[in-house]
Amino acid sequence: MLDLLANGLVNIAQWKYLLPLFAGTFIGVIGGALPGVTITMTVIVVLPFTYGLDPLAGLAAMTGVYVGGSTGGLIAACLLGIPGSPASIATTFDGFPMARNGEPGRAIWLGVWASVWGGLLGALFLVFLTGPLAAIALEFGPWEYFSLFVLAMAMVAGLTEASLLKGLLSTAIGLLITVVGHDPIGSVPRFTFGSEFVGGGFPFLPVLIGVFAFAQIMTDLEKLNGPRGQPVPSLVGVKLERFSHLGVNLEIFKRPFLLAWSTIVGLIIGILPAIGGSASSVMAYDQARKFSKTPERFGKGHPEGIIASEASNNANVSGSLMTIMAFGIPGDAVTAVMLGAMTIHGIQSGPLFISQNPDIAYGIYAAYILAHPCMLLICIALMPLMLRVTSVRMAVLAPVVLVLCVVGAYALNNTMQSVYVLLLFGVIGYVLVKLGFPLAPLILGLILGDQIEINLVRAIMTDPSPWLFLTRPISGGLLVAAALSVALAIWQHLRHQKRVAEEEPDF
């Protein structure tokens, strides 16, 4: 395995891969640093650039975006007090106070170094655990896959901040979108109403780009009240104080348990389908405060808060990559776009992915590992630029991002059809967000829809007894877990009957 990894590293070290990786990481850091631009949106923007590249180069660029974005968010978190991307949400709790106390350099670099170490520690798990996980997945029959997907959807719907019902409905809408068009077994057209537009079904990526990018950008535009947007009280343009990288690293390594535990929390959240960086950052922060000897210092610029949040959100990336490589299910929206990109290049994800495409699998591992030193180099060399980038206005960003979304949809198969789908689902996504429907379950439904149907029909074709879903031990266990997670969500919702005022949607 290590020789395969070494090969992967040597392979990625070629210019044709290193350049996209570096560029992706750079764009990721910038996209992460821009408040209002999430990692998902950055990866969507990068997507059309990868169409013309070879598959590994494209995936390396996207992995770079993912790693860079997970770190970039902390710059806005420390300087503006608002996360540059949702993954850095908990970094603001201590990063901004520390920066305001006159230590912006310490705050930012603690975050950057914690990201590097958390990410690299996560890489160990990624390299050594993905294979065994895939081996478990290989034992799965259609019953187990069906139940696994049901569990994934139940968990995601249950985890949403809004109502459980809306989470479930959102999942159903996602599943329904995949049903439109020809059925996967006999190619019978379904719900097309004789229209050519929907005849082929809705292509996955334009729907995903439409739902995510539009819902996000339009929600950002709502907040542009004044003619030039609201000025934010911030530390943008601040000069970093003198500090030592060695000192910052010592601060991190003086707390090995914190680093390890935050990494593991991030990793586990990453492995769970469709919950991403923001959950891992908040959960690791929470855990850090619980285990800390000085919990009272949290929220006032405590280094432990920054380390926990940033180590976990980068480890989350490795967890998401594990899920996609072992099971073929995306761990979150970013990996969903990566999965879409793989499909364009004809690569089938799933438990056989690693054994069938070892070059690409180990290439992704290598890209993930190398993205960390790339990210560090970019941060060291370009920090003054990063400190300014957070102030770029939405009026400039929005049109450019939307153009790239349109290109991403159009270039999929060079037809305007995909662009119309993009626009249609842009409107639908925005309306759903405004009605308080979470988007993560919809996306998961959209991603898993076809697979659920295929596995369900395959199971019934093998043996028509529906009880097998419950009596086969793994499948039954997964379904029980799904029922439990819905029950748990109902119980939690009953406990906190809190009013959900207008909340920020989590992208």
Added chain:
Amino acid sequence: MSIGRDGIAGLVLLAISLVLLVKSFQLPSLPIVPVGPGFYPAIVLSFMAVASALLVLQDILKRAPVTVEAGELPRRNYRLVVIAFAIVGLYVMLLPLLGFRLATVLFVGLLQVALGQPRTIRQSIVLAAIALGTAMASYFVFERYLLVLLPRGAWTGF
């Protein structure tokens, strides 16, 4: 008894799921497969119908004490969103007619103006530069280096 936003959303989803559910029963069955193409959609749609009915019910039962402090929420600029969607719609319409390069210059320029009117000559120049720059840079990168073809204009041939 009044019905709120959730209730209306639930009713719309319920109507959609019921109409499609009827449609799914009309789908033909296949001789070799034990379940027809309507089997799975029917499950999804039944689930959706039940969930949306519950959402309507929940909304009706929970209506009474909903008082959102409108003053505390940031004022939201929905007019801008409608304008932005309209401009994107126009862009998508013009893309195949004017071609990528012209339509993109127009789109980026127009949307920037809609989001923040330039007040000085310098701001106008920056705005125009961003519009031109975005169109040209994306065209060159995609068509020249990445071999991704972009729409040509039916009217302009450009």
